[in-house]
Each structure stands twice: as C-alpha cells, then as structure tokens.
Amino acid sequence: xxxxxxxxxxxxxxxxxxxxxxxxTIMQAARQIGxxxxxxxxxxxxxxxxxxxxxxxxxxxxxxxxxxxxxxxPKLVASCxxxxxxxMVVENFTNPQVVxxxxxxxxxLLLNHPLDCPVCDQAGECHLQDFAFENGVSTxxxxxxxRTFEKEDIGPYIQLHMTRCVLCYRCVYTADQITxxxxxxxxxxxxxxxxxxxxxxxxxxxxxxxxxxVCPVGALTDKTYRFKNRVWFSKPVDAHCDCDKCSxxxxxxxRGDEVIRVTARKNEWGxxxxxxxxxxxxxxxxxSDWVIEGPTKVNRASVISANKYGANLIKKPxxxxxxxxxxxxxxxxxxxxxxxxxxIKQSEDYKALMQKNESFFKK
Amino acid sequence: xxxxxxxxxxxxxxxxxxxxxxxxxGYTAVEKALKKMTPDEVVEEVxxxxxxGRGGAGFPMGxxxxxxxxxxxxxxxxxxxxxxxEPGTFKDHYLMKTIPHLLVEGMIISSYAxxxxxxxxxxxxELMYVIRILEKAIExxxxxxxxxxxxxxxxxxxELVVQPGGGAYICGEETALLESLEGKRGNxxxxxxxxxxxxxxxxxxxxxxxxxxxxxxxxxxxxxDAYAAVGVGKSTGTKLISASGHINKPGVYEIELxxxxxxxxxxxxxxxxxxxxxxxxxxxxxxxxxxxxPGSLFLKTANGEDRLMSYESLSDGGFATGTxxxxxxxxxxxxxxxxxRNTWNFSRxxxxxxxxxxxxxxxxxxxxxxxxNRIEHGKGxxxxxxxxxxxxxxxxxxxxxxxxxxxxxxxxxxxxxxRDEFEWHIKHPLEATKPxxxxxxAVLV
Numbered sequence: 001x002x003x004x005x006x007x008x009x010x011x012x013x014x015x016x017x018x019x020x021x022x023x024x025t026i027m028q029a030a031r032q033i034g035x036x037x038x039x040x041x042x043x044x045x046x047x048x049x050x051x052x053x054x055x056x057x058x059x060x061x062x063x064x065x066x067x068x069x070x071x072x073x074p075k076l077v078a079s080c081x082x083x084x085x086x087x088m089v090v091e092n093f094t095n096p097q098v099v100x101x102x103x104x105x106x107x108x109l110l111l112n113h114p115l116d117c118p119v120c121d122q123a124g125e126c127h128l129q130d131f132a133f134e135n136g137v138s139t140x141x142x143x144x145x146x147r148t149f150e151k152e153d154i155g156p157y158i159q160l161h162m163t164r165c166v167l168c169y170r171c172v173y174t175a176d177q178i179t180x181x182x183x184x185x186x187x188x189x190x191x192x193x194x195x196x197x198x199x200x201x202x203x204x205x206x207x208x209x210x211x212x213x214v215c216p217v218g219a220l221t222d223k224t225y226r227f228k229n230r231v232w233f234s235k236p237v238d239a240h241c242d243c244d245k246c247s248x249x250x251x252x253x254x255r256g257d258e259v260i261r262v263t264a265r266k267n268e269w270g271x272x273x274x275x276x277x278x279x280x281x282x283x284x285x286x287x288s289d290w291v292i293e294g295p296t297k298v299n300r301a302s303v304i305s306a307n308k309y310g311a312n313l314i315k316k317p318x319x320x321x322x323x324x325x326x327x328x329x330x331x332x333x334x335x336x337x338x339x340x341x342x343x344i345k346q347s348e349d350y351k352a353l354m355q356k357n358e359s360f361f362k363k
Numbered sequence: 364x365x366x367x368x369x370x371x372x373x374x375x376x377x378x379x380x381x382x383x384x385x386x387x388x389g390y391t392a393v394e395k396a397l398k399k400m401t402p403d404e405v406v407e408e409v410x411x412x413x414x415x416g417r418g419g420a421g422f423p424m425g426x427x428x429x430x431x432x433x434x435x436x437x438x439x440x441x442x443x444x445x446x447x448x449e450p451g452t453f454k455d456h457y458l459m460k461t462i463p464h465l466l467v468e469g470m471i472i473s474s475y476a477x478x479x480x481x482x483x484x485x486x487x488x489e490l491m492y493v494i495r496i497l498e499k500a501i502e503x504x505x506x507x508x509x510x511x512x513x514x515x516x517x518x519x520x521x522e523l524v525v526q527p528g529g530g531a532y533i534c535g536e537e538t539a540l541l542e543s544l545e546g547k548r549g550n551x552x553x554x555x556x557x558x559x560x561x562x563x564x565x566x567x568x569x570x571x572x573x574x575x576x577x578x579x580x581x582x583x584x585x586x587x588d589a590y591a592a593v594g595v596g597k598s599t600g601t602k603l604i605s606a607s608g609h610i611n612k613p614g615v616y617e618i619e620l621x622x623x624x625x626x627x628x629x630x631x632x633x634x635x636x637x638x639x640x641x642x643x644x645x646x647x648x649x650x651x652x653x654x655x656x657p658g659s660l661f662l663k664t665a666n667g668e669d670r671l672m673s674y675e676s677l678s679d680g681g682f683a684t685g686t687x688x689x690x691x692x693x694x695x696x697x698x699x700x701x702x703x704r705n706t707w708n709f710s711r712x713x714x715x716x717x718x719x720x721x722x723x724x725x726x727x728x729x730x731x732x733x734x735x736n737r738i739e740h741g742k743g744x745x746x747x748x749x750x751x752x753x754x755x756x757x758x759x760x761x762x763x764x765x766x767x768x769x770x771x772x773x774x775x776x777x778x779x780x781x782r783d784e785f786e787w788h789i790k791h792p793l794e795a796t797k798p799x800x801x802x803x804x805a806v807l808v
Contacts, residue, residue: 042722053553054721056761075760081553104757108726141750144733167719186548186719189531191729193719 009086010067013037014094026079026090027058031269038269039092040102040131042109042216043168044080046271051173052080055166056105057131061098064089076101099135106136112147112191113217114163122218124231127270128166149194154184155203157223157282158212162194165219171195171211178275179207195219206245209281213264213272224282225261229253234260239290245277251296252287259285265296365632366593368581368601369574370617373461379496381503384464392580393509396472397517400583405476409579411587413599418444418535418572419650419690420765421674430559431477432567440568441474441482442544443576446528446535448487449650450712451692454603455573457615459486459493463500467523469576471509472583474521477569481522484573485540488530497525532716536764537570538562539718550720551764572690574603595621598673602691604633608647609697611635624670624677625662628695641697642807645781648677649689651709652769654776655702656686658808682776701801703788706777707735713770724767727758731774738785741792748785752778781805 008019013030014037020029028046030038039060044052052058058080062073067087076098079090092098110132117123149162167186172195175184184197197203203211212220234253241248253261262281264272284290344350377383384390396405410425431439443466447455459466466484474482486494501523504510512520526544528534534543538552541563562568578600582590591599598620604627607613612635618627628643629636637643643658663670665684670676678685696705714732719725731754737743755771762768778785784802788795795802 053763056721056723059761078553078763083555101757101761104754104761105722108722108730108757111726111730142730144730144737166722167725169720188719189533190714190717190719191725193725 009084009088011084011088011090013090014092020084022083022086024084026060026062026077026082026084026088027052029084030079030090030092035268037092039079040135041080041269042127042131042166043170045170045173045214046269047275048170048173048177048214051168051170053078055109055168057102057109057135059098059101059105061091061095062088063091063095102135103137106132107140107142109166110136110140111142112163113166114146114148116164119227120164120218121221121226121231122164122215125270126218127216147191152196153223154197155208157209157278158203159221159223159226160195161219161221162196163219164217165195166217167193167195168216170214170216171220174211174214174275175203175208178210179203179205184211206277206279207275209278210264210272210275213266213275216270222261222282224285228260229255236296238265238293238296240293241280241284241290243277243280246280247274247276248280249274250276250280250290252290252292257287259287259290365617365619365622366601367617368590368593369458369462369465369577369603370615378462379460379464379500381464381500381507384462385507388584389464389580390468390504390507390509392583393468393471394515396475396583397515397519402476402478405472405583408587409476409582412578412582412590413587413597414575414578414582414590415598415674416572417574417578417602417690419449419652421688424571424575427559427571428473428477428569430557431569432560433478434567438481438564438566439477439479440563440566441470441477441479442537442540442563442568442570443470443482443484443573444535444537444540444570445484445486445490445573446540447573447690448530448532448535448716449652449690449692450709451605451607451647451694452650452690453605453607454615454691456490456493457605458573458577458603459490460496463497464504465577465580466497466573467500467504467510469579470523471504471514471521472579473569473571473576474523475519479569480520481524483544483563484523484525485528485534485544486525487534488527491527494525494527501525531718532712533718533764533766536766539764540570541568550718551766553763593619595671595673596675598675598688602672602688604672604691604693606634606693606695608693608695609638609641609643609700610695611638618672620671620673621676622672624672627672627693628662634693634695637695637697641699643695644698644700644805644807645696645702646686647692647694647696647773648686650692651694651712652765652772653687653689654682654685654772655706655780656684656776657780657806659806660684660780661686662808682772683779686776698805698807699799699801702777702781702784702805703735703739703795706774707732707739709773710735710770713766717766717770721763721767723758724762724770727754727767728770730754731770735774738788739796741788741796743785743789743792745786745789747789748778748782751775 009022011018011029016033018029018033039058042055042057059076060079061076064070066085152160154160172185186193187196188194212222234255237252239252251263251265252259264276267273372378372387406428414424415421416424445455470482510523531549533539534549536551539549543549558568593600601617601619604616616633627633645655645657646661647655665680674688677688710732714728717724717728734747751774755775758767759771787802
C-alpha cells in the first residue's frame with residue numbers, strides 16, 4: 001500500500017516556492033515564506049472570520065492560475081481572500097502593476113486621513129504609517145477638503161475618532177464575533193460612511209476594549225491612555241494574571257515604574273493572539289496586579305523603528321530613507337533596558353550616535 | 364415591423380390582469396414546461412437560445428444556470444434582480460408595470476428548471492406601486508393554480524416572494540442584493556465563492572435580470588433555436604432599449620439585436636432622430652456606466668464599418684473607440700449638452716452610491732467628483748485632467764464589485780473623447796461658467 005500523504009499545493013510567491021495545504025489563501029502562503037514577500041494588510045485580520053478584501057492593500061498579480069490552467073488572472077486579486085491553486089505563481093513586490101496599484105491604495109486611504117500623527121496615540125504602532133511608508137509616495141495630489149467628524153465617546157473607556165478611520169471593518173467584526181450583543185457597525189455609504197454605535201449608544205460589555213487593539217489606525221483609542229505617552233517611549237513587558245473572564249495573558253506598557261497601558265499580545269503581523277477582557281485592560285494598572293514574565297521580544301515593525309527599513313532602503317531611492325540609513329544603526333533588542341540617562345550617556349552607542357549627528361549637522 | 368418577443372402584448376388593454384394575459388396565450392409555457400419537459404430540458408432549451416443576461420454584463424443565461432451547484436439536501440434559490448437603478452435604464456420598470464405576468468410566468472419556469480422551491484423578486488424600494496402590481500399578479504397566478512403547492516398536478520411546489528429593496532444602486536450588484544435580501548447591509552461580497560455555489564443563505568443561487576427571465580416563456584413556447592435565429596452572431600434575440608435624452612421619441616423600444624445604430628437613432632419606428640433642429644454630439648449607449656462616445660463613433664466604428672446594436676459591435680474597438688450595450692440605457696446628447704457637466708453629474712451619482720467598503724471606490728469616487736466639480740465651476744487646472752485619468756485607472760479593476768469600474772469608465776472615456784472641452788472649461792472659466800454655456804468646438808454629426 002502506498003503511503004497516504006496529505007495533498008500539498010506548490011505556490012510561488014515572488015520567486016520563492018512554498019508548499020501549503022489546500023484552502024490556504026495567497027496571503028497565508030506568503031506569510032509562511034516570510035515578511036519579505038508577505039503583502040501588506042490593512043483590513044485582513046486572521047482571528048476575525050470574514051475580514052479582508054476591503055482595503056485592497058494586498059492586491060497581487062496571479063501570473064499563472066494553476067499548473068493545470070497556467071493562464072494569468074485578468075485582474076489583480078486580493079491575496080487575503082483568494083485561495084491558492086497547485087502551481088500558482090504570484091507576483092507581489094516584483095510586479096510593477098501591483099506596486100502602482102498599491103501606491104494608489106495608499107493615496108486613497110490617506111485622502112481623508114487627517115495625518116495628525118504628531119498628536120495621534122497610534123503613531124509608532126500604526127499600520128497605516130507602515131503601509132504608507134513602505135508602499136506610498138511622499139506627496140499628495142489631493143486639494144479638496146477632507147471629511148471630518150466629531151469625536152465620539154463610545155462607553156466609558158473608548159473614544160472614537162472617526163476622522164482617522166480607514167473603514168477596515170475590523171472593529172465591526174470584533175464587536176460581532178468577540179462580544180455578545182452587537183451595538184456598533186457602519187452607517188452611511190461611500191466616503192461619508194462612518195463607524196458608530198446606533199443613536200450614540202455606549203458599548204458596554206466585557207470584551208469591548210478589543211476594538212482598540214484591532215484598529216489599525218488611531219480611530220479607536222483607549223481613554224485611560226490618551227495623550228499619556230508616545231509608544232516608543234514606553235517599554236512593553238509580558239505579564240499574566242489569573243482572570244476568570246479571559247486568558248489573562250497581556251502586555252504591560254511601562255513608563256518608568258508606572259503601567260500606563262495594558263494591551264493584548266500581538267503576533268508579528270500585528271494581530272491579537274488572545275483577546276483580553278476589559279477588567280484586565282482598563283482596571284489593573286498596578287504592577288502588583290500582574291505576574292511579570294519578562295520584556296516582550298519586540299518585533300520592531302513600525303515606522304519609528306530604526307531596524308526595519310535598513311534592508312529595504314536599496315529599493316527606494318528616497319531622500320528621507322537615505323537619511324535614515326545614514327543616521328541609524330542596528331539596535332540590539334536583546335540588550336537590557338536602561339532607564340538612567342547618565343548610564344546611557346556613558347554607553348558607546350550613544351557617543352557614536354552623537355558624533356554622527358554632529359558631523360551630519362555640520363554638513 | 365420587427366419581431367416583438369417581450370412587448371408584443373404590451374399595448375393590449377388589461378394585459379396586467381390574469382384573464383387577459385391568459386387569453387393572449389399566457390402561461391401556456393408553464394403548462395408545456397411542467398407537464399412535458401424535465402428541468403434539464405428547460406435548461407437545455409435556454410442554453411440553445413443563447414440568450415445573454417440583460418442586466419448589463421451580458422453573460423449567457425443558460426451557462427449561468429448550468430454552473431449552479433446541486434448538492435443534496437441544500438435548497439436552491441432563484442432571485443430576480445429588479446433593482447434597476449442605472450441612470451438611463453428604465454426597461455424593467457416598464458416591463459413589470461405593464462405586463463407583470465410575463466415575469467411571473469418566467470419565474471415559474473426558471474425556478475422549475477433550477478429546482479428552486481422559493482424564489483424572490485427583489486424590486487427597488489422606490490417602485491412601491493410596481494411591487495403592488497407584482498403582488499397582485501402573483502395572487503392571481505396562485506388562485507389559478509400556477510403557484511403554490513403541486514402546480515398543475517406536476518408535484519412541483521413554488522413560492523414566489525416580492526421583496527422591496529431600500530433603494531440603493533449597489534443592491535443591483537448580485538451579491539450585495541443577496542446580502543440585502545438576507546436583511547443585512549447591502550455590501551457586495553468577496554468572490555469566490557460565487558452565488559452559484561454559495562449565494563442566498565449560503566445556498567446555491569442564480570440571480571437573473573427581469574428582462575432575461577421574461578424571455579424564458581417565449582423560448583419554451585417557440586424553442587431555443589427559434590430564439591437563436593433572431594439577432595446577429597452571439598447577440599441573439601431581442602433587447603429592450605430605454606431611449607432618453609435629446610431625441611424626438613424617448614421611450615422603451617424592443618429591437619432585434621443587430622439593428623443598425625443609424626436606424627435605431629433615426630428611424631421613426633424607434634427614436635425618431637435627434638431633437639429637430641439639433642445635431643448629435645455624444646451617445647451613452649448602455650446606461651451611465653458604459654463609456655461615452657462621440658456621435659460619429661456611435662454610428663460607425665473606428666474602421667468605418669456601420670455599428671450595430673449588438674454586444675459585439677458596440678464594444679468593437681475596445682475602450683479606445685468602442686462602448687458597450689450594457690443594460691440598454693441609451694442616452695443621446697445634442698450640441699447643447701455640456702460633457703463636463705454631464706460627467707460631473709454621473710460622478711456625483713457614483714460617489715453617492717458607492718457602498719464604502721473597499722478603499723479605491725470609496726475614496727476615488729469622491730475624489731473624482733470633487734475634481735470634476737471644480738472644473739465645472741471654473742476652478743480647475745490643466746493637471747486635473749491627467750489626475751482624473753490616473754485616479755480612474757487606479758480604481759478600475761481594483762475593486763470588489765464592478766461599481767468601481769462603472770464609476771471610472773464614464774470619466775476616463777469623457778476625457779479620452781472630449782479632452783478639448785475639458786481644456787476649454789479650464790482655460791476659459793468665466794465663459795464656461797455662464798448659464799447655458801457650451802463648448803462650441805465639438806464635432807457634431
């Protein structure tokens with residue numbers, strides 16, 4: 001008797017071959033290869049059923065449909081919802097049409113976005129910043145007035161700043177799937193559509209806080225954290241507690257000795273691993289409430305990070321990027337976190353950086 | 364007089380009632396199909412006829428039917444798309460209010476062919492009086508034993524439901540229609556899965572246009588081959604054209620596909636020519652979403668051949684010089700029409716009707732509308748023209764549903780064919796914004 005092997009599909013993404021199970025989407029196959037070929041995602045969120053297909057950030061070119069039928073697909077397809085076929089050849093960053101379409105999507109998403117990053121709590125861990133920085137252009141052609149909304153409190157803990165929203169629908173799916181008694185959704189149509197609770201009703205249930213974590217931009221913010229700190233000044237630490245509502249596995253964000261924020265843990269794609277309850281998120285803000293596991297291994301995946309764009313710079317001859325390349329060196333994430341400024345000033349890294357700064361400004 | 368398949372009895376007084384419709388030979392096709400034919404034979408007959416979907420895309424209807432998945436123990440649905448809301452198209456409205464039994468009869472036969480025991484007619488909410496007419500027709504058919512349990516003793520049951528929509532253009536897109544029918548927000552679904560596999564309530568579903576379904580009874584009575592004999596090439600049968608704009612006789616006309624465009628526009632049987640004393644400037648041949656073309660390109664193709672009213676001939680020349688038959692919303696413009704203003708108007712419609720789900724369409728339609736608004740009101744700049752072209756390119760093909768394409772094509776084609784008019788608007792804002800001002804340099808026919 002022959003060995004029964006599970007059927008695997010061979011897929012090629014940007015020239016890298018991978019074997020995946022049938023039913024896998026192009027996005028998942030690309031993510032298995034690694035972040036170099038994984039398409040960006042603004043609306044797709046793996047833990048949420050039915051998400052994806054909306055933002056069109058992950059459009060890819062299917063250069064060959066399958067081994068059986070190697071014709072290319074006529075249009076670009078959304079990789080997050082298109083299942084792979086055996087022998088499929090996908091072009092992502094290597095296809096000029098895809099790159100152009102993605103530039104368009106960045107531009108569209110930023111049309112009505114206020115670009116108030118300097119005062120936005122999400123800055124530094126914002127998917128839109130990452131997406132725009134990696135795939136967009138640095139100028140805008142939009143001269144018209146942007147749409148704006150009044151800020152809205154939905155419940156005691158969450159503030160909705162609709163002006164920043166990119167209508168990814170993630171929070172809608174979260175409210176629908178994680179919490180019971182769905183009270184918030186999308187109202188209106190087109191570019192005037194808005195996320196809202198019906199007749200300003202408060203969101204009041206134990207898992208409502210998760211909409212903050214899933215929001216890719218700063219549209220849904222934690223009212224206990226608003227304007228308290230910049231993300232990059234705080235230090236994330238893994239911790240857990242005994243919670244009867246959720247898993248209790250969280251990330252604490254420290255400023256000095258103070259816990260300024262509690263969030264769920266996220267994977268390398270910025271997706272929540274386990275949703276946490278509101279008690280853990282909003283009410284346990286003392287170190288004594290938690291069992292500390294140690295510093296979070298930071299996967300520096302944001303605009304403010306020095307590491308991330310090192311390798312990509314060659315591809316993008318942009319002034320800002322060249323500047324960044326000349327300015328920053330690789331930061332070792334495993335080094336101990338130092339708080340004392342005097343200690344920092346003594347370090348070799350700091351001295352080298354200062355020297356470099358000096359020479360740069362002299363130029 | 365050419366062949367009338369759908370509108371033959373439309374002028375008969377009282378045709379909306381069951382008695383008159385029956386006297387004119389109505390419901391004989393139901394009798395024939397249910398008593399003498401198997402569902403597969405009905406599908407085969409429709410396939411032979413080569414009738415193409417009349418909602419705009421022109422996909423062969425028999426082919427669509429044969430794609431329907433038929434898993435055991437799962438209900439199948441037929442949904443009639445009567446959410447006609449394309450600017451310039453009003454044929455289904457006319458058909459339903461004049462001869463509702465034609466649609467009901469078609470629904471019975473089609474449902475039988477597909478094995479659906481519950482079928483829906485999704486009518487746009489604004490047409491409340493049409494909904495009442497349809498409901499009355501369904502009641503009459505039920506009383507006569509053509510609907511309900513065990514129709515004509517064949518053992519086949521069918522319930523027919525008329526569902527009013529909320530009046531959104533996007534709900535004419537088949538998957539948005541299904542969402543709306545399920546009671547949700549009318550957002551188009553991601554495809555695949557296609558409705559033929561997972562449609563209404565996750566069951567295999569066929570969605571067909573009113574006009575398509577209305578042809579079925581004639582096909583059953585006269586045979587698919589007889590239907591295929593009408594028309595030209597792959598454009599078989601007849602098509603309703605809703606003619607409007609600057610013509611002498613606006614209205615709904617049934618034409619045999621393959622009629623020459625010149626005859627359609629100028630003969631007294633149809634449009635009766637461009638408004639007396641005026642000349643033709645531009646034509647939208649198939650509803651607001653198809654590319655607009657100058658009059659000369661409507662009458663003759665780029666190669667100088669006569670253009671015909673058929674799917675193939677109208678799209679001859681691709682997007683560069685052709686257009687599409689679409690849903691048959693024919694709009695003619697004479698020299699008094701301002702193309703910029705018209706394009707802005709179409710754009711406003713698409714901005715308003717975009718569902719807001721996917722970003723290129725949500726943001727792009729609004730952007731194009733705002734730029735066109737500026738140009739129309741004398742505040743445009745030359746770079747705006749290229750901007751519009753670029754934005755339309757970035758929307759086209761990158762969206763979930765065809766609304767993005769539908770919003771991009773009118774803008775792209777208007778600029779392609781009438782660029783000098785846009786430039787005139789930008790260069791002479793004072794002149795162009797005067798009431799009734801129209802660019803004088805347009806090429807007329």
